[in-house]
Amino acid sequence: MEKLPRIIGLIIVLTIAIIIITTIKLKHKEAPEGEFKDMVGASYVGSFECKKCHERRYLEWTTTLHSKMMQDAKANPLVIIGDFDSPSKIRTFNKEDVDYTLGNQWKQQYLKKEGDDYVVLPAQYNIGAHEWEAYYPADKQKRLWFKECGGCHATGVDPGKKTFKEPGIGCEACHGPGSNHVRAIPGFEIATIINPVRLPALAAAQICGSCHTKGKDKSGEYAYPVGYMTTRGVANLYLYFDPVSPKNNPEMFWQSGDSKEYHQQYLDWQKSQHAKAGVTCTKCHTIHTGTTMFQTVMVGDALCKSCHTTTGYRGVHRIHTFGSCIDCHMARTVTSAVTGDLRSHTFKFASPELSIKMGGVEKQPNSCSGCHKHKDTPLTDLVGFIDAAKSADMPKPWSAHRREVSP
Ligand code: HEC
Ligand code: HEC
Ligand code: HEC
Ligand code: HEC
Ligand code: HEC
Ligand code: HEC
Ligand code: HEC
Ligand code: HEC
Structure with a gap:
């Protein structure tokens, strides 16, 4: 009989212990899975990932031409503005050839996948004039997107591997790769992403200048500054790019x-x-x-x-x-x-x-x-x-x- 209080006591102690242990375990599971304190080794995640926490910025950005520069015509054929119905001597390809569109405002050009590359098709549609114009003569060297265009119209472009993360000028085209930021240790959000406003004004302008320019990268092979935004912080554009000039061009x-x-x-x-x-x-x-x-x-x-x-x-x-x-x-x-x-x-x-x-x-x-x-x-x-x-x-x-x- 006198053992009963002890058993009850033991049960109470055990229950409390179990409650404490499970709460600690649960708490541990609920804790944010932040891992990163800086941008080292970050990769591209795509704008949609940013929407989770920056929904307003994301929705606003979808109203800009940056977000619509390059669009998947297979996923949504309505993005094609050019007139493919009327016959044309200049247009030598069909709607079915188009994998991506480039541009919305002045002119639209079209990309077709060939092997592991994309070819810019040889005619452009001038939107205001409603007419086709030859982009390059059909017998000339094909214009290859990864060599001549890529980095300025898509985000997270790797011309070596011939891959890109996202068509169009996504968040990370200006803010740098965001994988570390989306898994930042709470309190380290600012240290894990580039915010141009924290850079000196002229360095921030270089971010815009990495696309709103013309020239060749340092290898002389690509028409955009390969590798520019993948590095941390105040990268100097001119370490990556030689722009055209009135003297040379x-x-x-x-x-x-x-x-x-x-x-x-x-x-x-x-x-x-x-x-x-x-x-x-x-x-x-x-x-x-x-x-x-x-x-x-x-x-x-x-x-x-x-x-x-x-x-x-x-x-x-x-x-x-x-x-x-x-x-x-x-x-x-x-x-x-x-x-x-x-x-x-x-x-x-x-x-x-x-x-x-x-x-x-x-x-x-x-x-x-x-x-x-x-x-x-x-x-x-x-x-x-x-x-x-x-x-x-x-x-x-x-x-x-x-x-x-x-x-
Ligand atoms: C898990 C939530 C989360 C995700 C996902 C996220 N962010 Fe953030 N971001 C934050 C928080 C929190 C802050 C800090 C806000 C503050 O301190 O005002 C922040 C701040 C920023 C800042 C300002 C940094 C500064 O120096 O002031 C930028 C730029 C930014 N985020 C861009 C992005 C981009 C680009 C993506 C997508 C790659 C993204 N964020 C995804 C939570 C997130
Ligand atoms: C150095 C960066 C850069 C390169 C390389 C580049 N572009 Fe662009 N492109 C831009 C910028 C910036 C704009 C928008 C500004 C402007 O219109 O002046 C633009 C605009 C366009 C437009 C018009 C968009 C519209 O809405 O009217 C088309 C089409 C286009 N580019 C196609 C191409 C093709 C095809 C290539 C490759 C053969 C190429 N671009 C190479 C940066 C670049
Ligand atoms: C945006 C279009 C526009 C531009 C650019 C422009 N003008 Fe004019 N100009 C007009 C119009 C419209 C008028 C008549 C209405 C008025 O004077 O307000 C005019 C009138 C004039 C007149 C007559 C003024 C008077 O009092 O009778 C002169 C002189 C003139 N412009 C010279 C110039 C010179 C020089 C330039 C370049 C520095 C120039 N304009 C640029 C549109 C333009
Ligand atoms: C064309 C370049 C560009 C693109 C694309 C871009 N941003 Fe920004 N972002 C900037 C610049 C520049 C600033 C600095 C703000 C300033 O100068 O006032 C900034 C600031 C921010 C800030 C800091 C808060 C603020 O407003 O100052 C956040 C958060 C942010 N951007 C999120 C995003 C997200 C999310 C996307 C994609 C949906 C995105 N940005 C796309 C250039 C860009
Ligand atoms: C954010 C402020 C700001 C805005 C907006 C702005 N400017 Fe300026 N502008 C300046 C400053 C600062 C200078 C440097 C010289 C000075 O102090 O007058 C300048 C210089 C100039 C000059 C050269 C003056 C000279 O002495 O040679 C011209 C021309 C000019 N701006 C025209 C424009 C036009 C046109 C617009 C609209 C498209 C514009 N600015 C918008 C601030 C501005
Ligand atoms: C990754 C390349 C890239 C970067 C970085 C970039 N842009 Fe652009 N920008 C473009 C392209 C391409 C277009 C043409 C979009 C179209 O016409 O469809 C464009 C279009 C624009 C337009 C014209 C919008 C319109 O409605 O006609 C403005 C303004 C602009 N950019 C400003 C900026 C500023 C400011 C920055 C820096 C904060 C910047 N861009 C950074 C590539 C870029
Ligand atoms: C002093 C103000 C001012 C500054 C600074 C400025 N812009 Fe503009 N920009 C304008 C105005 C105004 C227009 C619209 C012109 C029109 O109505 O035709 C424009 C038009 C544009 C366009 C649309 C296409 C075109 O070329 O007309 C692009 C792209 C652009 N700006 C990019 C940039 C970039 C990138 C920078 C920085 C390197 C920049 N702008 C600096 C005032 C400015
Ligand atoms: C009819 C053409 C014309 C128009 C319109 C015009 N400007 Fe000018 N502006 C000039 C000329 C010419 C100069 C002298 C500079 C030169 O010769 O290079 C000048 C000089 C300037 C200067 C430098 C000297 C000064 O007076 O401070 C600024 C700043 C300026 N303009 C701003 C503007 C602004 C802002 C507007 C619109 C409200 C405007 N301009 C409209 C032709 C024009």
């Missing part, structure tokens, strides 16, 4: 130094007063949201006037009754699909004087002729107006057009 620039060809925004910008003053890409462009045309922080003159509060309506700025800053300071020098569909990022005023010197607007575009292109507005008159306006001694009445003005 005069066919890609105008005499004025402004770009002739597309995806050279970084090269233009580097020459600008903005670069010198630390006005980087992200001062004017939103990053994760695509709600405005060209992802600008503000629309129209408001963007420029948000900083240039003292630009008065004096001198040349007095010629017009409207502002239209970019028409003079971002002249249409660049071509993506059709002549002059894009603008220069040097922010320099392109004077008609240089057009005269170079032998016409076709040889050197300028800031005024974009609008004053009628044959009755000679370039010499435009130069005259600028000089008159600059000397603040504007003859009145005056006109850009040669019409008789009664005294």
Whole structure:
């Protein structure tokens, strides 16, 4: 009889022990499985992994063209914009040949898998003009995606192994490989991922500059900086890349130094007063949201006037009754699909004087002729107006057009 309390006591002790042990075990299981404190050895996981914890950023990013640059046409044939129904002499392939699309805005090009590589098919669709244009002659060397395009249109590209993690400009194209970050020890989230805002401004701009540029990687084989974003921290783009320049590649620039060809925004910008003053890409462009045309922080003159509060309506700025800053300071020098569909990022005023010197607007575009292109507005008159306006001694009445003005 007197053993009973002891047995009860033993049972109570055992139960408590079991409860304690299982709680500890359960707690251990529930603990975050964080393993990493830094970015060493990180690999690419894809943007969808980031959605788990950064859902708003993710959903916003899906509204940008970055997210849609390269799309799987087999998974979703609706991403094909080109007209494959009407007959065309220029288009030598069919919808069924298309594995991926490239681009949405100015032109669309098409990729077909061949062996372990992708071939860029030989015609592009110019979206605004609704027409096909030959991209390269069919008898010429095929253009291979991993060699000539890959790293700028997809994320986690390994041209050696001919693999990529994700089509399009995913989160990790700008933030670096994220496998360590998604399994960071709590408190080490910041140490496990690149946040451009924590880099010096000009180093952060290089991240954008790794694609919005043109040139060759250090091996001379690839058209993009292979290996650039896979390293930790403030990598110097120029250890990976040799960009084109007006000196070595005069066919890609105008005499004025402004770009002739597309995806050279970084090269233009580097020459600008903005670069010198630390006005980087992200001062004017939103990053994760695509709600405005060209992802600008503000629309129209408001963007420029948000900083240039003292630009008065004096001198040349007095010629017009409207502002239209970019028409003079971002002249249409660049071509993506059709002549002059894009603008220069040097922010320099392109004077008609240089057009005269170079032998016409076709040889050197300028800031005024974009609008004053009628044959009755000679370039010499435009130069005259600028000089008159600059000397603040504007003859009145005056006109850009040669019409008789009664005294
Ligand atoms: C398991 C949840 C989780 C996942 C998945 C995740 N993150 Fe994070 N991330 C965090 C937390 C927590 C922070 C810290 C927030 C803070 O301190 O304000 C953070 C911060 C960041 C920061 C800011 C770092 C800084 O220096 O301020 C960036 C950039 C970032 N994450 C990018 C990514 C990317 C890219 C991915 C996908 C590869 C991703 N995250 C996936 C939880 C996550
Ligand atoms: C085109 C480059 C680019 C892409 C793509 C991109 N980011 Fe960012 N991200 C940046 C830059 C630059 C910053 C620094 C913010 C700034 O300058 O204001 C940033 C900042 C962040 C931050 C820090 C919080 C903040 O807003 O300052 C988080 C979190 C983040 N990004 C998550 C993501 C996720 C998730 C994705 C994918 C869905 C993504 N980013 C895609 C460039 C990019
Ligand atoms: C150094 C990076 C880089 C390389 C290499 C590159 N591109 Fe691009 N590409 C860009 C950037 C940046 C843009 C967008 C900016 C612009 O339009 O100026 C772009 C835009 C495009 C567009 C137009 C997108 C649209 O919406 O209109 C197409 C199509 C395209 N590229 C195809 C190609 C093909 C095909 C190759 C290879 C033969 C290639 N690119 C090589 C960076 C690159
Ligand atoms: C001072 C403001 C400013 C800065 C700095 C700036 N941009 Fe822009 N960018 C603009 C404006 C404004 C447009 C829209 C032009 C239009 O409406 O046609 C634009 C257009 C673009 C476009 C669309 C295609 C094109 O070329 O017109 C791309 C891509 C682009 N910028 C990339 C960049 C990159 C990359 C950087 C940094 C190297 C940068 N921008 C710096 C103001 C800026
Ligand atoms: C991995 C390459 C890559 C990186 C890094 C990159 N971009 Fe882009 N960007 C592109 C490509 C390719 C396009 C063309 C997308 C299209 O037209 O479908 C583009 C388009 C744009 C556009 C035009 C959007 C529009 O609506 O017309 C802007 C603005 C831009 N990028 C700014 C930036 C800025 C700012 C950064 C740095 C924070 C950056 N990009 C980093 C490749 C890149
Ligand atoms: C974030 C602020 C900011 C924005 C936005 C901005 N700028 Fe600037 N800009 C500057 C700074 C700073 C300088 C350096 C010279 C100075 O202090 O005036 C500069 C210089 C310039 C210059 C050269 C001035 C000179 O003395 O040669 C021009 C032209 C110019 N900006 C035009 C523009 C245009 C056009 C826009 C709109 C597309 C714009 N800026 C948007 C800050 C800005
Ligand atoms: C009709 C063409 C034209 C328009 C429109 C125009 N500019 Fe200018 N801007 C010029 C010329 C020409 C200069 C003199 C610089 C030169 O000769 O290189 C100049 C000079 C500047 C300068 C440097 C000198 C100064 O006055 O501070 C800034 C900054 C500037 N413009 C900003 C702007 C802004 C902001 C807008 C829009 C509100 C604008 N411009 C609209 C033609 C124009
Ligand atoms: C965005 C288009 C655009 C650009 C760029 C442009 N103009 Fe004009 N220009 C106009 C329009 C529209 C008018 C008539 C309405 C007005 O004056 O506001 C005009 C009027 C004029 C006039 C007549 C003014 C008057 O009082 O009768 C002169 C002179 C002139 N422009 C010279 C120039 C010069 C020089 C440049 C280059 C520095 C230039 N424009 C750039 C569109 C433009």
